[in-house]
Structures are given as C-alpha cells and as structure tokens.
Amino acid sequence: MPADFEKQSYWHERFVSETSFEWLASSEEFMSIIKPYLPALTHHHDNPPKILQLGSGTSDLQNYFRSTGYLDVTNIDYEPLAIERGRQLEEAVFGDVKMKYVVADTTQLGRGLSHNQSFDMVVDKSTVDAVSCGGQEALLRMASGVRRNLAEGGAWISLSYSSSRFDVDQLPFDVEVIAKIPTPKLKETDPDVYHHCYLLRPK
Template sequence: MVASTSLDVVPDDPTAYKTQAYWEERYQKENADTTFDWFKTYEELKPLFSEIIPSKEASILMLGCGNSTLGEDMYKDGYKNITNIDYSKTVIENMKSRCVHMPEMKWLEMDIRDLKFDSSSFDVVIDKGTMDALMCDRGDVWDPSEELIAEVKAEVDEVERVVKVGGVFIYITFGQPHFRKRHLTRDCWDIKTRTMGDAFHYFFYTMRKERPSVNAK
C-alpha cells in the first residue's frame, strides 16, 4: 500500500472538502492501493474501541470511509460485521477490490446525510473526521452558517435514526467541545468526551443511545 500525507492532499480552498466532486477527482487520481488516515490509527484507538465496543459481533457502520485502513484493521482484529460507506463511487470500488479477501465487510456508495438503512440497524456508528469535512467553511467558527448547521444536523439525525437503543455513536475529530457539542446534542443520549494526544489534541466523543428520541421520525 502507498500512504499519502496530509500535505499531498490539501486543496487550495478548504471548502472543497465539502463537495463530492473534490473527493471523486482526488480518488480518481490516486493509486487504488493508496491509503490515508485522518487523525488516529486503529492501534491508537484500539484501547478505547475495546472498552466501548466490547463485542466483536457488533454491527458497525463506518461513515465516509475513504481509503482509510481503519475498517481493514478492525476486521483483522475480529470485527467482521462492518459496513463502510462513502459518496465517492471511485473509492468504494477501489476499496471493494482492495478488501476482496475480507468477504464479510460491505462497501456501499452513499451520502451520510441520507442513509439508506432501516431505523435501528447498527450497534455502532463511527465517524473519524467525516463530519469535519462538512464543517470546512470560511465563516465564523463561533457563528456557523445556517447551511453548515443544516448539513451537520442531517448527518447526526440519520445516525440517531439508524443506531439501536443501547448502541453508540463514536466521533473522532480535532474539533474542540465548545465547537462540536452544539451539533451533537440530542435528547436520546449524553455526550462523553475524551482528549487524546499531547502537543496537538484530538477528541473522542461517544454518544450512547439510551432511549428512542422524542423527535424520531
């Protein structure tokens, strides 16, 4: 496999991260075996995952999988029931090919804001940096645009819908709590935050769905 660095892929305009066209063009240019992981690797996340996802039989949804090795590494560690989605057709086809030796793992082209799954389908939903792409905006981070708020709400509403009662939404990001909690707050779960790293901090949010939402569709 060929690993990319963040410097290889940073667009001139950071709002490009929000567009399907940017990701499709990027993955079409990359080698099918290229890998890129935002933030932490599975080895760094494994202690927290082992605590929060105690069963290797859990049904897991990976949002915006890209060409990260996270799903593959979890599969190798025994988590077989993983569904990976991304709205780049190219990266989904590349990952299907790359992981053909992992037959239980699924790869689907899909928008995180419009999930094509039944309600209460998954025990665990994981977002590692995907929501951050939706938040790339030139506006004031303290006063985000209505468009940004609506797009992030659409993702979180869909996660809330497809995760089972008793299940958990895991969000890994560099976004500090005072910027992120407002988007994650729901009546069906409490938000727990852990800080990772030393000089540069990452944040590990967990939202365990304790009951159906009163706003459930």
C-alpha cells in the same frame, strides 16, 4: 479545513490517485480507543454485532474490525471511488471481501440503511469534520441519521480535529470526550494541540 471538504467532487479528484490515506490518526490508534467500548456496546444481544463506518474514504479502519473478529461492518461513503478503494484495501489484507461497502450520503441516512437492522456502533474518523464544512445543519442531518440507525444501547464514536465539534444546539446525543490525541509539534515550544475522540449516546 477549506470549505471544499464537504464536496463530493473534491474527494473524487483526490481518490483518482489516492489509494490509501489516514486522516488525523492511524486506524491502529483509533481502534485502540474504540476497542474497550466494543464488548459493552455489542454484546447485549444474541445477534452478531453490527458496525457502521461513515465516510470510510481510503482508510483501512474496517480491516482492524475484521481482524478483531467483527465481520458485520458496513462502510459508507458518498464517493464511489472510496467504496472501490475500501474493497481493495480489504482484499489486499484478507484475500477476499466479506464486509459491506455502500455508496451513501451520511447527511441523508434513511432508517434501515441495512435491511431494517440497526447498528450497535457507528464510527467515523474525521468525516464529521468534512461534513461540518457544509455547516451546522449538515452536521445535524448527519447526527439525526446516525440516531435513526442506532440500536438500543448503541453509540457513535467520532474522531475530530475540533475541540468544539459537537457544541451544537439540538444534537440528539449526550457527548463525552473519551480520548485526546496529541498532534506532532514542529518545535518544542509549539502549543499543545489535540484531536478529540467523542462518545455520543442517544439522549
């Protein structure tokens, strides 16, 4: 990705005209990877499960959580237009807005993003890639913020185009690749290229 992908101005310009776009994979495909992990991560306590999506952009992933019965979903993005688009995408499908949309920088997540309650599952679809354009320190800041906001037993599921996205020192997570999504080939002889879906559990 060109270096501009970490800049808010880049996303602002895109979202002026872009109302719906899916990076790396459809929400349906990403959800099919996430779904098997949801019960174990979210049903170990009595409270309704809390989910956090980082860098929601103009993706409709949150709608898949709502359709699956998960309503306590907080979507954050540092670009206010993305937050507006997210609400519009929910309203277009359900006729109302029940999930949360918050303007926030994922590299500067304080503790208690959501009234001091932690999240059972944090997800991002290629937001790690955009943030990593700002360097490894930005990625580590993002990782520490996620760590601070994860409930006990919770985990982070991240989809990236990179096979070495989390090969960084001092990452406060154990990392496992849980799925590889093959990318379309132009010619049959083209090499196999995969997007990588990571499960990150606090160390």
